[in-house]
Amino acid sequence: MTTSLQLERRASLDDPIARWDRMLEIRFFEDRIKGLFAEGLVHGTTHTCQGQEAIAIAIAMTLRPTDNVCCTYRSHGIALALGMTTDSVLGEIMGREIGAIGGIGGSMHLSDSSIGLLPTSAIVGGSIPIAAGAALSAQILGQDRCSVAVFGDGASNIGAFHEGLNLAAVWKLPVIFVCENNVYGEYSRINLTTAVEDISIRAVSYSMPTEILDGQSIDSVAQGLSRAVKRARSGEGPTLLECKTYRYSGHSRADAGLYRPAGELEEWLKRDPIDLYERQLIESKLINEADGELMRNEVNLRIDQLVERVMESPLASVPAMFRNITIGNPK
Amino acid sequence: MKLRMNQAIAHAIADEMRQDSRVFIIGEDIAAAEGPFKTSEGLLTEFGPNRVRDTPISEMGFLGAAVGAAATGLRPVVEIMFAEFLGVALDQLVTEAAKFRYLSGGAYGAPLVVRASVGAGLGFGAQHSQTLETWLYATPGLKLVVPSGARTAYGLVRSAIRDENPVVVFEPRVLYAGREDVVLGEEGIIPIGTGELLAKGNEVTVVGLGQTVGTALGAAQGATWGADVIDLRTLIPWDREMVCESVSRTGRLVVVEESPFSGGWGTEIASYVSSECFSALKAPVLRITCPDVPVPYPPHLEKRFLPSVEYVREQINVLVATNKRDKPWWTKEGFLS
Numbered sequence: 001m002t003t004s005l006q007l008e009r010r011a012s013l014d015d016p017i018a019r020w021d022r023m024l025e026i027r028f029f030e031d032r033i034k035g036l037f038a039e040g041l042v043h044g045t046t047h048t049c050q051g052q053e054a055i056a057i058a059i060a061m062t063l064r065p066t067d068n069v070c071c072t073y074r075s076h077g078i079a080l081a082l083g084m085t086t087d088s089v090l091g092e093i094m095g096r097e098i099g100a101i102g103g104i105g106g107s108m109h110l111s112d113s114s115i116g117l118l119p120t121s122a123i124v125g126g127s128i129p130i131a132a133g134a135a136l137s138a139q140i141l142g143q144d145r146c147s148v149a150v151f152g153d154g155a156s157n158i159g160a161f162h163e164g165l166n167l168a169a170v171w172k173l174p175v176i177f178v179c180e181n182n183v184y185g186e187y188s189r190i191n192l193t194t195a196v197e198d199i200s201i202r203a204v205s206y207s208m209p210t211e212i213l214d215g216q217s218i219d220s221v222a223q224g225l226s227r228a229v230k231r232a233r234s235g236e237g238p239t240l241l242e243c244k245t246y247r248y249s250g251h252s253r254a255d256a257g258l259y260r261p262a263g264e265l266e267e268w269l270k271r272d273p274i275d276l277y278e279r280q281l282i283e284s285k286l287i288n289e290a291d292g293e294l295m296r297n298e299v300n301l302r303i304d305q306l307v308e309r310v311m312e313s314p315l316a317s318v319p320a321m322f323r324n325i326t327i328g329n330p331k
Numbered sequence: 332m333k334l335r336m337n338q339a340i341a342h343a344i345a346d347e348m349r350q351d352s353r354v355f356i357i358g359e360d361i362a363a364a365e366g367p368f369k370t371s372e373g374l375l376t377e378f379g380p381n382r383v384r385d386t387p388i389s390e391m392g393f394l395g396a397a398v399g400a401a402a403t404g405l406r407p408v409v410e411i412m413f414a415e416f417l418g419v420a421l422d423q424l425v426t427e428a429a430k431f432r433y434l435s436g437g438a439y440g441a442p443l444v445v446r447a448s449v450g451a452g453l454g455f456g457a458q459h460s461q462t463l464e465t466w467l468y469a470t471p472g473l474k475l476v477v478p479s480g481a482r483t484a485y486g487l488v489r490s491a492i493r494d495e496n497p498v499v500v501f502e503p504r505v506l507y508a509g510r511e512d513v514v515l516g517e518e519g520i521i522p523i524g525t526g527e528l529l530a531k532g533n534e535v536t537v538v539g540l541g542q543t544v545g546t547a548l549g550a551a552q553g554a555t556w557g558a559d560v561i562d563l564r565t566l567i568p569w570d571r572e573m574v575c576e577s578v579s580r581t582g583r584l585v586v587v588e589e590s591p592f593s594g595g596w597g598t599e600i601a602s603y604v605s606s607e608c609f610s611a612l613k614a615p616v617l618r619i620t621c622p623d624v625p626v627p628y629p630p631h632l633e634k635r636f637l638p639s640v641e642y643v644r645e646q647i648n649v650l651v652a653t654n655k656r657d658k659p660w661w662t663k664e665g666f667l668s
Contacts, residue, residue, distance in 0.1 A: 043453070043454035043629075043630050044453065044454025044455055044456060044628060045454070045455055045459075094629075095628060095629025095630070095631075095632070103628070103629055104457075104627040104628055104629065104632065105456060105457065105628055106454065106455075106456040106628030106629070107456070108456050108458065108459070109456055109457065109458070109628070121458070122415075122456060122458035122459055123415060123416065123418070123419075123458060124388045124416075125388070125419075154387070154388045155388065157387035157388050157389045157392075158388055158389055158390075158391075158419065159389075159391050159392075159419060160419065185387070185388050186359060186360050186367075186388065187360040187363070187364040187367070188359075188360060188363075188364075188385055188387075192385060193385070193386070193387035193388070194387060254367070259363060259364065315629060315631060316627070316629050316631075316632055318632065318635060318664075318666075319666065320627070320632070321622075321624050321627040321632050321635070321636065322622070322624055322661070322666040322667060325623070325624055325625065
């Protein structure tokens, strides 16, 4: 795949309408994935991000493509926001040659060096110290580059979070820790597993600046992230950002989320990030009410066509499983 | 009673909890959600939140806490959702729990059970499908058992909880949904360290573990050769006596592994038998394994990755006919040496 397509998709986010379009793309993509699993057309597991689209867009529009992003198994949205194509992400999920890494990784394992996306991790907290390391290399090499770790509230209970934040603070690394506090770690509500309500408080232990942001608002996250990126690039070290958001789906495809209190999802749906941004665009007279409906139909059609294309494309080949394990060694 | 393997495990834990008030179970989403693989169904209802305890996503923390609790009077059963998540807690298991008795002059033990799901076959991808026995293999002080279905899961889990030492139970995830007749109660308990002879034959001994037991049995059914098929059931300490006795009669040993070829658990079996039973062997020991690659995600490649019934049968056909080892498929097809 040529890298220009990803960079074009990334650059297009300068346009507010494209941001909204991308949020719709992520939402409908994730909805369709759930459907494909239900129909038995995809196997394994998947973790979707409906409700968290604004954070993905804010990260993509604020960072440069030369910055690094380290994230989790719930990363289809961030990958698409950063510029990966829908073919490459769905191709990976469906085990096709056109997939991001040739179809051998699946839903949890996306990566694209052209936009700085390091391999996403299926291990909770696994990518947090890695983001610190990507920032360390920028510091040592004298590059004007920063890195972002994206993780959930559940990950803040694992050792890697605390070790990664401490290292980053001690070494003043250009890294931003973005916690998507979506209220649930796997099947458990945050109050059952976490000693604090706001993950942000944990920054105090590491003398790290921190902010709580509205994860349903592109502007709130983008503004907070811009401040953190500025600090990072000017040598002032890391920041912990907590984005308050909500996971509309269960933890994974196997989880219907039945443990959620009645009415909680409905409350959050009132502040749906896509609806909020649509209203903003209408108020700014960038679109009118009718445009919204048209765009939804248009994006849905694009996803229909995407699924058809990917279903018709070749499956990952047997040689693919032998590639990229080590290099430079004789067979 | 016909049970799925996940139900058999829940039965085993419940039976031990009823008999011994020191036994408790902790892990991620094991209480209210009854386990991501439903291996603790009904336990919270029967035993309450004090003995059936959900944890944060903090494997190092809760496995370490289990070591401390085990050393001071309790019998923890720890669930690690995917064996890979042991990575962040390995220190507590290998370097702490396994050494407690030794480093206290016998005063403190760590009688805990660590259960983890392992293996390929369900499309969980490279970071959620490994078997990882060899992370633990060279650790004196630990025991490691691997059930091959509901019946052995029940028997081994009960033994593991009763054992005075840290015991790891690796549960092949692909087998959770499989139904089998299970003997419940004391009669169903399987002693750790014992294998089981599942089929008898004169020409070859085929050893399997976990999901490869079914593969080995399938390969032996309708084959032109007769095989002793042994379910090892315990890997540390494995049943040397049973395997060597069988090889002394058949003269050939085949180990079927869900592991990479390099450094898989069968290397230990092959090495021991080659030395101890050298004079009885008519053919080189044959290890049938996965290739040295991470577990591929898509179903058709994951299937290719695992040794299939047909592949195992063909490999043994050659061994029995020629007393020579056939090359593995990835060598014949030019992917790896």
